[in-house]
Amino acid sequence: MEILQNLDPLLRTFWYIAIPVSLFFIIQTIMTFVGGSDAGDISADVDGDVGFGDSLGDLFSLRSLVNFLLGFGWGGIALFPLIPSKPVLITVAVLVGLGFVVIFFLILRQLFKLAKDGSFKTEDAMNKTAEVYMTIPANRNGKGRVLISVGGSVRELDAMTDGAESLHNTTAVKVVKIENNILIVEKI
Numbered sequence: 001m002e003i004l005q006n007l008d009p010l011l012r013t014f015w016y017i018a019i020p021v022s023l024f025f026i027i028q029t030i031m032t033f034v035g036g037s038d039a040g041d042i043s044a045d046v047d048g049d050v051g052f053g054d055s056l057g058d059l060f061s062l063r064s065l066v067n068f069l070l071g072f073g074w075g076g077i078a079l080f081p082l083i084p085s086k087p088v089l090i091t092v093a094v095l096v097g098l099g100f101v102v103i104f105f106l107i108l109r110q111l112f113k114l115a116k117d118g119s120f121k122t123e124d125a126m127n128k129t130a131e132v133y134m135t136i137p138a139n140r141n142g143k144g145r146v147l148i149s150v151g152g153s154v155r156e157l158d159a160m161t162d163g164a165e166s167l168h169n170t171t172a173v174k175v176v177k178i179e180n181n182i183l184i185v186e187k188i
Helices: 009-034 062-079 088-112
Strands: 129-134 144-150 153-161 172-179 183-187
Touching: 009 062, 009 088, 062 088, 129 153, 144 183, 153 172
Parallel strands: 153 183
Antiparallel strands: 129 144, 129 172, 144 153, 172 183
């Protein structure tokens, strides 16, 4: 710590902030990955939107504070030799800290999108277009199969048609009804 005593007081302050916050951040990160803490300090709606909880006070969480101080401390240290004006340096360090908080929330928003429910419901295929994969007999005289893209994935589903002609491989169709998990399609 004797090395820090010979530094400019502002630079020393940045170091006094950056070192303990960095250690805390490392411990916090390790605990998050090994399950020692919850996802932490933010909430996610069912649709994956990241929010700040029920009040503005939730915005000022421990993780947000750690991220801000991490950006503030290391930003101040990195920019100290480049910015001679101390008020400008402090302002820029504050902006770097706020940038760290914003980046943290953007990363979490992306992570929560990965946690979305990816289960398929046949109703999601309604009014979608599909391509006949196996011939669909006319007048509901049997089942065929279609390839349909729902929710970003392609699925192969049973299908029937009310039409007077059979629908052959690669024919474009539209889902008009769903009965007993069987798609009722018509030629486009």
